Structures are given as C-alpha cells and as structure tokens.
Amino acid sequence: MNTKEKPKSKISASRKLSLKILLLTKACEDLEQEKQERDDEKVQYLGEKLPPLQMSGLSHDDLMNLCKELHGKIDTVDEERYDCEHKVTKHNKDIHELKLKIQDLGGKFKKPALRKVRVSADEMMRALLGSKHKGSMDLRSNLKSVKKEDVKQDKDLTGEVGDWRKNVEALSGMEGRKKMFDA
Template sequence: MPDDGPKVAKPKSKISASRRLSLKILLLTRATEQLEAEKAAREEEKVRHLGESVPPLQLTGLQLEELQTFCKEIHSKIDKVDEERYDFEAKVIKNNKDIHELNRKIADMGGKFKKPALRKVRVSADEMLKALFGSKSKGNMDLRANLKSVKKEDTKQEKELTVEVGDWRKNVEAMSGMEGRKKMFDA
C-alpha cells in the first residue's frame, strides 16, 4: 500500500501507565463513595419527610366517633396526595413531550433528517379537483372539450394541386409577379 502522506506521531503522555491506572482507580473509588453518600442522604431526607407528614398512629383508647373522624381525615389526606401525584404525572408527561419535540427540532436543524423522495403519480384533472376542493368541485372538467377541432382537408384537393403542376413553364408564367405569389398564399 502506498503512503498517503506523512504520518503524524501521537504525542507521548507525560504520565506513566501505572500512574494513570492508579489515578483511574482513585477517581472510581471517590465516585462510588460520593454515590453512597448521596443515597444515604436521600434515605435520611425520606425518613425525615415521612416523620413530618405522617405522624405515628395512636389508635388505642379511641371511641367509635373519634375513629370515624380519624378515618375521614386520612381519606381526605389520601385524596389530596392523589391529586398532587396526578398533577406531577401530568407535568412529567408534558415535559417529556416538550423534550421530544425539542429534540426533533434540533435534529431537523442539524440537517440529519432526509426528506423522502416524492413518487410520481398520475392524476386526472377530475381527481385533482376533488383532492383540492373536496366534494365542492362543480361537475367534471373535460379538457378535451376546450380544444379546437381541426378538419382535415380533402385528399381530392391535394390531387388537383399535383395535376396542376403538369407543365412547369405554364406554372412559372402563372406564378410570376405579385399576383402569382398571392395565388400561392391563397391556395
């Protein structure tokens, strides 16, 4: 294989392979420690939030009426939480649609989307009018009716013209001058 040009040498890194490997290991251990710390913080936040919003139940020693009012309060809280959950789901769905639409616009702007080639389709004038105007088109459009009709000249006249040509001298004398030219154009 012939050389396409001068080869560009990769610059050697100033860090040795063993040092690079040890740095990677340190970075990975640090990242895993941070992930574990984040998980622990989330769990603590979850426990704290549940402790604030849902106090522990104390049902011992309550009368029937007190239990009924307590159940009604719990049902109203459940309804409120369900409404909030539904609102959040609607927001998430809307945001996902917006993200999808923006990604599509970015792809269109980048020119990565190719428009498909259009197929050639034969369509009559009537079908085209129906497609353009729907059922509102008035009657059918006969394009051939608008063309002029052309009558063919009789073949007898052509034969007579060929018979007249017989003697060329007579023809030349008859056609000489302006009158002869006028006869040519009139015929």
C-alpha cells in the first residue's frame, strides 16, 4: 500500500463547485466595477483637460486662433505620448536584459576553459571559407621583389637631375623623346 496517500477533502464536491461559482461571480463583479471606475476617471480627466468648445458666434480670425491653439495642444500631447512610449520601450528592453541575466545566473551552465590552438593562416582560411579557399597564404611570396640593379639605376637618374628646367628643355619636342629612348 502507498504510504503517501492524498488525504480526503473534508468539503464535498458540490460545496466546492458552489464556492468556485461564488468566487467567479464575485471576480466578474469586481472586474465590471473596476472597468466602470476607469471609464469614470477617463471622462473626468478629459472633462478637466478638454473643456467643451464654443464655436458659435466666433469670427473667422477667432476660429483660426482657436485652431492654432488646438494644434499646439495636440503637438504637446504627441510629444508627451512619444516620450512615454520611448520610456516604456526602454524599460521593457531593460527588463528583458535583466531577465536574461537572471536566467544566466540561475543556470548551472559553466563556461569551458578555452585552449590555445596554433593554426596557420592556410588552415584558418580553409576552416572559414571551406572549398572556396584557393592558393596559399604565404605572404612572403606575394611581396614585390626589388632588384639591386633597379635601385642603382634610380639613384643614377635622380643624381643626373639638377635643375629641372634644363631637363625639361632638353627633353622637349621629338628630339628629347628620341634621346630618352636612346638612353
């Protein structure tokens, strides 16, 4: 026989049902009363903030001023509404972030210790790009090689240049180009 049996309720099923019905009817009445109170508060607030408009007997200029005044009030209300919406979205975002932090703290997840792994550039590119990776990442082979003869020639050319005006006059026209190709 099971040692932990559920103790029998001292209240009969019909009594439980009648109590549930009473609780539900009371809750419905309370909800209706709260809704009525909110509607009354809304009407009262609007009555304070928006007095009834009296447009009869106003001239065209007075109506224009009234419209401008109403537009100003609408703008201020829209600004307040926007500010409130922005605050609410910011608070909701903060609440969501805090809930995530609580979940992270409450969880039993432990971050594993990361190991240092030596990976060459080629292996890393193959891992990232997969089959798209072509060629090797030997960076030294991609460097431009400079021959020592070219460096000496550049120094000779820069050594010859003294006054640039003489150089331009000597090389101007077809004769100058011919000299460049001959040299």
